[in-house]
Each structure stands twice: as structure tokens, then as C-alpha cells.
Amino acid sequence: MIQPSQTDVRRYFCGVYAKARSGAPLDAMETLVSQWIDEHPEYHATLSDLDAALHGMAVADPNQENPFLHLSMHLSISEQSSIDQPPGIRQAVELLAARRDDLHAAHHEVMECLGRMLWESQRAGRPPDGEAYIEQVRQRATKD
Template sequence: MFSPSQEDVRRFFCAVHAKTRAGAPMDALETLASQWIAEHPEYHADLADVEAAVARAYDGADGRTNPFLHLSMHLSISEQCSIDQPRGIRQAVELLAARRDSLHEAHHEAMECLGRMLWESQRAGRPPDGQAYIDCVQRRATGD
């Protein structure tokens, strides 16, 4: 299983941003990442300086979101939906996107559910509960 380091992830997103600005060819994952980067112009300055991005501590102390975590979660949810894993996530996100009239906003809400599921898993020392994650997204999609 591929397990990139924090530095690898930051370098990846910075490289994608640089390729996008240069009009360079990209593979499928880079293309998907570039689409999410385009949705977040507030992160472009963070992505423009690779060494500063690698060195910076995004601990929330300054009130800013970690752009690399945020973009990684967009990629994770996109991949989950493309393979429908955990089963049912594609439909739940599609329903939420229809309700919000925005895939981007649906992703942000799914991120809250994903983050909660991971936090609860770590806190309890048990595997992530994919069904709880999907249930959370579905509740947001149906208003229940």
C-alpha cells in the first residue's frame, strides 16, 4: 500500500499547482488534484512555494485550514466515490451534491463526516466505521 509522507503530499500538490500554471501534461490523479486546487484559490499562495510548504506547521493556531489536508480529503472522497468504497458513499455524496446543488459543498460536508469517523476510530482504538460515515453523509443529504 502506498503511504506517502507529509512532505510527499505537500510536494505532490505543489508540483500539480506548478504544472497547472505551466500548462504541463498531467496524469489522471494530478488532473483531479488540479481541479480541486482550482476550486480553492485561497490555497494558491501556499502551493506556490514548495520549500515553505514543506517547512510550515499547519496546526490551526493561526485559524487557517491545512490546505494539504483539505485537498487530500477532496481526493480521498473523489476516489471513494469512483469505486463506491465504502459501499454506498457514491450515492450518498451524489444525493448531497444534488441537495446542495454543488459537488464542492457536498464534499465539504462529507469531509466533516469523514473527519468525525476517523477521530472516533482513533479515540476508541478500533477500525473506521464506514457505515457510520455513510449514514452521516446520507443524513445530511436527506435532512434527517
């Protein structure tokens, strides 16, 4: 399992943003990242200044959304869906996206479920409960 540092993540996202803006060819993962970046124009200024992004690690505001975490979660959910891991997540995300008629909005709801699963896992000191995670996503897909 790859566990990049915060610095690695920030360099990667800023690098992809710069590469996409310059029109340079992107590999498959960079293309996916670039698509999620395009969905978040409010992050473009942050992504355009690597030095500020790196400095921001030291002065993070807990009341402000972290664009790197947010984009990483979009990427995680995309990857989970593409390989259907945990089993059933692809269908649950697709159902929620169809219900909302918006994949981006569905991802934001799935992020809440993913964050809850990780928080509960860390708090209890046990492995993440993929079944509970999927069930939370399914519940969102069946309610208004």
C-alpha cells in the same frame, strides 16, 4: 496501501500546481488534483512556494486550516466515490451534491463526516465504521 509522508504530500500538491500553471500535460490523478486546487484559490499562494510549504510543517498553526489536508480529503472523497468504497458512499455523496446543487459544498460536508469517523476510530482504537460514515452523509442529504 500507500502512506506518503507529509513532505511527500506537500511536494506532490505543489508539483501539480506548478505543472498545471505551466500548461504541462497532467495525468488523470494530477488532473483531478488540479481541479480541486482550482476550487481553492485561497491556497494558490501556499502551493506556489514549496520551500515555504515544507517549512510550514514545522510551524503549523492549529487554528488555521491545513490546505494539504483539505485537498487530500477532497481527493479521498473523490476516490471513495469513484470506486464506491465503502459501498454506498458514491450514492450518498451524489444525493448530497444533488441536494446542495454543488459538489464542492457537498464534499465539505462529507469531510466533516469523514473526519468524525476517523476521530472516533482513533479514539476508540477500532477500525473506521464505514456504515456510520455513510449514514451521516445520507442524513445530511435528507435534511435542510
